Amino acid sequence: MRSFPLLLVLASAYAQNGATHDDWPHYGGTQLSWRYSALDQINTSNVQKLVPVWAFQTGDYEMGLQATPIVSDGVVYLSTSHNQVYALDAATGRPIWQYKYPMPTTPVVYGPQNRGVAIGDGKVFEGTYDNYLVAIDQKTGREVWKVNVDDARQCGCNITGAPLVVKDKVIVGGTGGDSAHRGYLTAFYMKTGRLAWRFYTIPGPGEKGNETWKGDSWKFGGGATWMTGSFDPALNLVYWGVGNAAADLYAGDREGANLYANSVVALDADSGKMRWYYQEVPKDVWDFDSSYECVLLDREVRGRMRKLLIHVNKGGFTFLLDRVTGEFLGAYPIVENYNWISGITEDGKLAGRKEPVEGKAVNICPSAIGGKSWNQIAYSPRTGWIYTPSIEVCNDLIANHQEAQEGRSFIGGNWVMGAPPGREPYSHLDAYDAVTGKRQWTFPYKYILLASILATAGDLLFTGDPEGFFFALDARTGAKLWSFQTGSGHRGSAVTYSINGRQYVATPTGWGSLVGRGLAGLWPEAETFRGGSTLMVFALPEGAR
């Protein structure tokens, strides 16, 4: 039984390999965003021996440490919430340089948060809390160029996601989906910082798709691009998830499907022109973004080899798309409690929509924090499974008419988080067959898991919890094999790399973020969860390998 899917997987691995090796070069590991490493020195037989080898404290505690460290040629590049960037010796933690970004003197839209940098062309790229994209010399830490993407004070938007490097360009998205704002992606030339292209996620007048917005609602319709996309070099396509339509909960002023909000878009990497889109949630009224990661892999679906894009929507469903054409191939839930729809039909339609009502509380599952938050799933080609951190929280949604005021909060109502029917809120980390959606095992957790998943060829999964434990599971069974208390909760993304034949596992630790702090509304004791901002690095003891 086990060898059959394994063979398929091996065949596909030759087609597109999204595994990292000694380095961790991109946000999602590689541009295919598997968050999977081919390193197997640390594996199920020896993970119990893991020990901490160094720690680096950034001193920047606000909102926790949310980054994915980038590793290249023995150097770790780490960004903090206030956009301080550190280059660290990956074997020892010794600081090589620090890029000091000016600290804010005024309030910051959505609060200071940063999820990582990108590297390319000898530079380190970072989006900032005040909406600049900066390029830093990778060797010296000196600023090479800096460009403003939009006026944060006017647009109610900024940059918290990691940029994506594609060929000679660096592409960056932005927040603003809960503000009166119109989302876009912008590409700059890595060498000069000059604008290459911009793609608006909401078409303007005269463009196809603008007719899916009533009146002027397209001007402030949301569609933020606040996470990081993927890239298929063979197809020359950039894939990016687009956020919710705004106002989030009230659609009376934007009747229509509201393209390309709540969609996955495929753009030509050179021109930024859209090649296809797939809208997961037409006329969103639940704040169910499609902003999350696009995992690119090749697998057989119903007897035919396909280039796939696996995408988890905030509404708690995983969508399976053909990434050449955007064709819908299937969807499956990753949450146990959902009532916003009764299901998804074979042709991708949302069935049995339960919508918020103006001025009246309607209980909806999952909640606006998502059936999954932005912390990312992993895919292992050894199992053919995806590993998803799911959240079982519901909310009372109250819709209210709201006039758009550019850059101001534009929720169109409110949400009050609560428990699913008949039990406490909870979460779970699961393994699903990526194609069939069949659940292989589940790892339940008392609070909610808000750190990304790292999968390795050692058949291990690494992630952390809000209580401060960083732990390893057996990727095939979900059994917990190792755990370490890092002193603060986890809201970032662990990575693994190798130097001179020694494998390291590095995890950001430091509790924070908007959703993280919201836990206190569900569990009063969560108010005592301590903040922090430390990179902890583990390896097998010398001599134990």
Next chain:
Amino acid sequence: MNRLALFLLASLAWPQDLLTRGAAVFAKSCATGYCHGLKGAAAGAPRLAARGFDEAHISNVTSNGVPGTAMQAFASILPERDLTAVVAYVASLNGITPRAGRTPAADPPKPSLPPEAARGRALFFDSTRGLARCSTCHQVDGFGIPVAGPMAKIPGGVPELRELRTPHVRMATLDGESFPALIVTPGSRRTTFYDLTTPPPVLRTVDSSDLKIGEAAAWSHAIVLGSYREEELAAILTFLRAVVRP
């Protein structure tokens, strides 16, 4: 209501209409989204109920925001009546009874621009034009990106605006390519300049030995005004005359 009556009421509790107003403002502006939650019970932003805050602290944070966090300065967002009401409401969540003799202030009259200047303002900052708007390079009235320095003089008319050159824009040559550049920090070792090849301007820093700074560039505003019609530019000039104090 006379002064004595107000004092008696205030010494017992916040006026109910003030709290009702404050609760409504809180629900709309503070409890939403990832912020403070209904009745300040905590959501993505800190809990505000039963924190032992004093009124001065609540008033200060509400009015001025908290630099470096998502907490905005609501003095510039809410009308003063709403601000007073919401401070009273949050104070009530912390068990604070009001100081005597206070009454919510009336909204101050808003300074408003004449219609043509207001239209010019909207055009100057018009986000539907993307990067092809004035505020990509100019900061006026607290908004926009200050690539250019403060405006010294407003052109008399649209033709003068189109022809307007910036004496500081020079032709720079780097890596065998020439382009208009606004020199920010010339230095013997490193030079910082804005690359004006295409909007938005890029602040670049290079080794001075790699950069050749040439003559004044043939750059003029006409190059970047393409998204505006003649009469729109006239409205923008009206706006600038109304707000810029050279």
